[in-house]
Amino acid sequence: MSCVKTTCPYCGVGCGVLAQPDGTIKGDPDHPANLGRLCSKGSALGETIDLDGRLLAPQILGRDAGWNDALDLVAKKFSAAIREYGPDSVAFYVSGQLLTEDYYVANKLMKGYIGSANIDTNSRLCMASSVAGHKRAFGTDTVPGTYEDLEEADLIVLVGSNLAWCHPVLYQRISAAKAARPQMKVVNIDPRITATSDLADLHLQIKGDGDVALFNGLLTHLAATDQLNASYLDAHVNGFEAALQSAAKDDPVESGLTPDQIAAFYALWAGTEKTVTIYSQGVNQSLSGTDKVNAILNCHLATGRIGRPGMGPFSVTGQPNAMGGREVGGLANMLANHLDIENPDHRDAVQGVWNSPTICTKPGLKAVDLFKACADGTIKALWVMSTNPAVSLPDADGVAEAIKNVPFTVVTDIMAKTDTGDLADVLLPAAGWGEKNGTVTNSERRISRQRAFLPVPGAARPDWQIICDVAQRMGFDGFAYQSPAEIFDEYAATTALSQQFGKDLDLTEMQGADYENLRPAQWPVGKNARFFADGQFYHPDGKARMIAVSAPVLRTGKFHLNTGRNRDQWHTMTRTGKSQRLGAHLAEPYVEIHPEDAQAINVDTAELVTIIGPKGRGIFRALISEKVAQGTLFAPLHWTRQLSAAGVINSAVETGVDPVSGQPATKCAQVDIQKCEAAWYGFAVSAQPMQPSRPYHAIAKTSTGWQAECAGMKTPSDWEREARNITNTKTGSAAVMQDATTGDVRVAIIENDEIQALFFASTEPVIVARQHASTLIGSDVASLAALAGRTAADMPDPGATVCACFNVGVNTLRDAIGQGATSVAALGEATCAGTNCGSCKPELAALLAQFQIPVAAE
Numbered sequence: 069m070s071c072v073k074t075t076c077p078y079c080g081v082g083c084g085v086l087a088q089p090d091g092t093i094k095g096d097p098d099h100p101a102n103l104g105r106l107c108s109k110g111s112a113l114g115e116t117i118d119l120d121g122r123l124l125a126p127q128i129l130g131r132d133a134g135w136n137d138a139l140d141l142v143a144k145k146f147s148a149a150i151r152e153y154g155p156d157s158v159a160f161y162v163s164g165q166l167l168t169e170d171y172y173v174a175n176k177l178m179k180g181y182i183g184s185a186n187i188d189t190n191s192r193l194c195m196a197s198s199v200a201g202h203k204r205a206f207g208t209d210t211v212p213g214t215y216e217d218l219e220e221a222d223l224i225v226l227v228g229s230n231l232a233w234c235h236p237v238l239y240q241r242i243s244a245a246k247a248a249r250p251q252m253k254v255v256n257i258d259p260r261i262t263a264t265s266d267l268a269d270l271h272l273q274i275k276g277d278g279d280v281a282l283f284n285g286l287l288t289h290l291a292a293t294d295q296l297n298a299s300y301l302d303a304h305v306n307g308f309e310a311a312l313q314s315a316a317k318d319d320p321v322e323s324g325l326t327p328d329q330i331a332a333f334y335a336l337w338a339g340t341e342k343t344v345t346i347y348s349q350g351v352n353q354s355l356s357g358t359d360k361v362n363a364i365l366n367c368h369l370a371t372g373r374i375g376r377p378g379m380g381p382f383s384v385t386g387q388p389n390a391m392g393g394r395e396v397g398g399l400a401n402m403l404a405n406h407l408d409i410e411n412p413d414h415r416d417a418v419q420g421v422w423n424s425p426t427i428c429t430k431p432g433l434k435a436v437d438l439f440k441a442c443a444d445g446t447i448k449a450l451w452v453m454s455t456n457p458a459v460s461l462p463d464a465d466g467v468a469e470a471i472k473n474v475p476f477t478v479v480t481d482i483m484a485k486t487d488t489g490d491l492a493d494v495l496l497p498a499a500g501w502g503e504k505n506g507t508v509t510n511s512e513r514r515i516s517r518q519r520a521f522l523p524v525p526g527a528a529r530p531d532w533q534i535i536c537d538v539a540q541r542m543g544f545d546g547f548a549y550q551s552p553a554e555i556f557d558e559y560a561a562t563t564a565l566s567q568q569f570g571k572d573l574d575l576t577e578m579q580g581a582d583y584e585n586l587r588p589a590q591w592p593v594g595k596n597a598r599f600f601a602d603g604q605f606y607h608p609d610g611k612a613r614m615i616a617v618s619a620p621v622l623r624t625g626k627f628h629l630n631t632g633r634n635r636d637q638w639h640t641m642t643r644t645g646k647s648q649r650l651g652a653h654l655a656e657p658y659v660e661i662h663p664e665d666a667q668a669i670n671v672d673t674a675e676l677v678t679i680i681g682p683k684g685r686g687i688f689r690a691l692i693s694e695k696v697a698q699g700t701l702f703a704p705l706h707w708t709r710q711l712s713a714a715g716v717i718n719s720a721v722e723t724g725v726d727p728v729s730g731q732p733a734t735k736c737a738q739v740d741i742q743k744c745e746a747a748w749y750g751f752a753v754s755a756q757p758m759q760p761s762r763p764y765h766a767i768a769k770t771s772t773g774w775q776a777e778c779a780g781m782k783t784p785s786d787w788e789r790e791a792r793n794i795t796n797t798k799t800g801s802a803a804v805m806q807d808a809t810t811g812d813v814r815v816a817i818i819e820n821d822e823i824q825a826l827f828f829a830s831t832e833p834v835i836v837a838r839q840h841a842s843t844l845i846g847s848d849v850a851s852l853a854a855l856a857g858r859t860a861a862d863m864p865d866p867g868a869t870v871c872a873c874f875n876v877g878v879n880t881l882r883d884a885i886g887q888g889a890t891s892v893a894a895l896g897e898a899t900c901a902g903t904n905c906g907s908c909k910p911e912l913a914a915l916l917a918q919f920q921i922p923v924a925a926e
């Protein structure tokens with residue numbers, strides 16, 4: 069079968085993938101980002117390309133429609149709003165998951181033809197603080213380093229980055245480099261203990277937002293101990309004195325770390341020339357996000373540790389095309405090619421190359437303000453593409469209301485049902501990964517092709533084409549492209565402007581390139597791969613700037629809610645949620661809470677808690693863990709109303725935004741937490757899709773159908789009816805058993821001698837071998853044995869999945885450790901765990917530490 073070289077659609081590592089139409093997925097050994105590796109999400113891509121749940125035709129007000137009607141309506145409504153209320157009455161909210169070609173035409177349409185800059189992107193929630201920090205320091209938004217720097221470094225400092233789960237292949241590259249050169253050191257700065265901490269020689273469990281104090285302290289220490297690079301500062305950097313003065317006012321102990329920890333970190337940093345500081349959302353998603361970025365950059369500039377092999381600051385991008393979006397000007401305060409809206413020469417030049425009727429003259433609304441403008445009625449027509457803001461923005465319920473308030477909303481998505489799509493007047497079906505062609509740029513500025521290897525299903529169309537179709541119907545020329553290759557060519561040509569104005573972006577070499585066979589290429593193409601090697605920056609005087617920043621006053625509230633990601637899910641789970649393998653890792657919305665806090669609110673393992681924010685609340689499973697500090701909570705952002713009606717964490721997250729970048733501070737919500745007094749807890753498996761609609765519920769795919777966790781506040785009077793309703797199984801005979809002493813309930817629904825559904829309820833969280841229960845669906849095992857929910861002697865219960873590739877559960881691993889496996893490699897040999905993508909290796913190491921019987925000293 070033919071094998072197509074494409075790129076993974078998930079994280080910003082940008083791994084090359086070899087894909088076959090039957091869903092066989094392998095890492096591309098020739099791709100410089102991954103050299104053949106893939107993580108659990110990449111490896112499971114084949115399980116997410118089915119058409120289940122796909123949006124296959126345009127819909128107008130919930131009914132299938134033809135493209136002509138849908139496109140005419142969108143064009144008519146946008147044109148009417150612009151005519152009546154002006155260009156700023158319409159808005160696009162787009163995504164770092166659009167391909168560069170999609171992004172380019174969306175930006176061109178809004179900024180050059182509609183004449184507004186009201187196009188913002190989910191990168192505002194993701195990279196905006198890094199962009200702003202780079203621009204302040206370097207004069208342009210440049211990530212200077214390459215992935216090889218991570219392997220060549222002697223010290224890697226991870227700040228607010230759970231690399232093991234979020235950029236797994238980079239984690240693996242660093243891990244392999246460290247194994248080969250054990251003198252390489254890793255420091256992890258994170259208020260939580262994470263899977264990434266496993267690689268760290270030093271874990272600094274900082275207070276939330278303690279980063280500026282820590283890095284300001286580092287700068288002061290470097291100055292006080294005479295470890296700055298004076299000649300570099302003199303030749304290439306402005307602002308040192310002011311930055312140092314400001315830094316000296318901060319006390320690093322404010323970071324929450326002990327003087328010993330601080331001293332150990334400073335000594336390591338000061339003494340290691342080849343230092344790379346990797347930072348991600350623990351830095352960006354903060355009220356002081358941009359200042360954190362500059363506090364880090366200050367230390368690299370003051371030591372001249374930038375632009376040379378094995379050293380430099382490295383902001384890792386989240387989404388597959390976060391970087392491409394920044395290049396084409398996807399943010400409301402940028403023009404294409406890293407040029408500035410505020411600069412009339414830049415505006416004229418962009419309008420010139422576009423030959424467009426107009427050009428926006430001022431920055432547009434940033435994401436949070438954009439949805440406020442939806443709420444207050446300013447926005448009359450909104451188009452959301454490839455993002456799910458009703459879940460992913462803070463105050464998610466308020467955002468959903470705001471979208472409802474817009475007179476006309478369009479959503480382009482690949483899925484028929486999403487929390488945002490449910491609010492739209494018009495749904496437009498996009499071609500998804502594997503079905504469309506284009507380019508993406510990864511964290512190290514490497515442009516790779518996404519290539520189609522599947523037919524486009526139903527009436528779906530690629531995003532670029534949908535945008536151009538609407539533009540043409542709005543009467544605009546300049547959108548008559550026949551292919552993404554044409555768009556890319558135009559875009560590559562326009563990067564000459566960046567060169568003309570002395571900026572960094574340069575794809576001119578790629579103009580006219582053989583798009584079909586384009587090989588992964590890093591920009592600036594054909595030049596030094598590292599920026600700033602010559603000490604030249606992009607401010608008018610050619611120098612970099614150190615920025616005077618001060619540690620923020622830390623917020624105090626009842627609980628500090630930190631949010632982020634799970635290993636095996638991608639954002640709002642529209643794709644990864646399809647894979648039962650990935651779902652088995654962590655199957656419902658949860659919140660990590662410290663044991664003492666759990667005790668204080670009287671919550672036991674696996675009970676439910678309500679998290680109460682200023683504007684909304686949600687219900688989550690309590691995961692009691694010492695990995696979070698006392699007074700802090702951690703919850704993943706992934707669950708949506710489609711999967712768990714009360715499980716959207718952003719319902720409870722309402723914070724401000726960073727004053728420089730406008731990025732919401734989604735890592736430091738102040739919330740309250742209470743025990744959720746459930747009268748009963750339930751667990752169900754069914755051959756049918758379930759939508760239990762109980763006060764708490766969470767559904768997930770299994771190998772035989774679906775599973776549901778649920779809970780209610782009132783005990784049902786008829787358990788059979790409850791079981792049938794929850795499992796969505798109306799026919800068949802039901803066997804109901806209730807334990808007279810405990811009150812535990814078990815229901816099996818059987819039809820034609822096959823188990824269709826099982827339901828378990830208890831006044832306590834249900835204890836049942838969940839994976840085993842799901843394997844019974846469709847089997848003819850006698851219902852009574854099944855009702856026990858235990859595993860038959862010949863079918864050991866593997867327990868919660870640790871290795872998603874080979875479906876190896878925690879019990880299997882514990883047994884293997886009991887039988888003498890003493891290393892991750894030995895566990896791999898015994899069980900296969902960790903031998904494919906390797907994403908679970910940190911967890912294997914943790915299990916070894918937990919279950920190994922210490923060998924007595926001789």
Ligand SMILES: Nc1nc2c(c(=O)[nH]1)N[C@H]1C(S)=C(S)[C@@H](COP(=O)(O)OP(=O)(O)OC[C@H]3O[C@@H](n4cnc5c(=O)[nH]c(N)nc54)[C@H](O)[C@@H]3O)O[C@H]1N2
Pocket residue numbers: 079080109194227228229230231233234235257258259260262274275276277278279348349350351354385386387630631632633634635636637638639735
């Ligand atoms: N599995 C998986 N991988 C992904 C994604 C996914 O959805 N799933 N999404 C991708 C995207 S778009 C992004 S942006 C990246 C995000 O990648 P990361 O930024 O690595 O992921 P997060 O889990 O959001 O947050 C990272 C860490 O910041 C810590 N943190 C919180 N507050 C602070 C603080 O004040 N200071 C410090 N130093 N640390 C803090 C959190 O405890 C958390 O462990 O992941 C990408 N990769």
Ligand SMILES: Nc1nc2c(c(=O)[nH]1)N[C@H]1C(S)=C(S)[C@@H](COP(=O)(O)OP(=O)(O)OC[C@H]3O[C@@H](n4cnc5c(=O)[nH]c(N)nc54)[C@H](O)[C@@H]3O)O[C@H]1N2
Pocket residue numbers: 163165190191193194195349353386387453454455456457459460461462480481482483486498499500501531631632633638639640641642643705717718721734735
């Ligand atoms: N509390 C909290 N909130 C956060 C974060 C956090 O750490 N904490 N992180 C933030 C960050 S960094 C990010 S990046 C955002 C991510 O948040 P979102 O962007 O809202 O999440 P996704 O689930 O990636 O949404 C992508 C949507 O595009 C659809 N889609 C997939 N492929 C295509 C395609 O080819 N074309 C089109 N048109 N649609 C497609 C998917 O089905 C899905 O509905 O969340 C942010 N929100």
Ligand code: SF4
Pocket residue numbers: 076077078079080081082083102105106107108109110111234235236237238
């Ligand atoms: S690390 Fe994983 S999610 Fe990220 S690009 Fe590579 S395979 Fe995809």
Ligand SMILES: [Mo]
Pocket residue numbers: 193194195386387
């Ligand atoms: Mo992101």
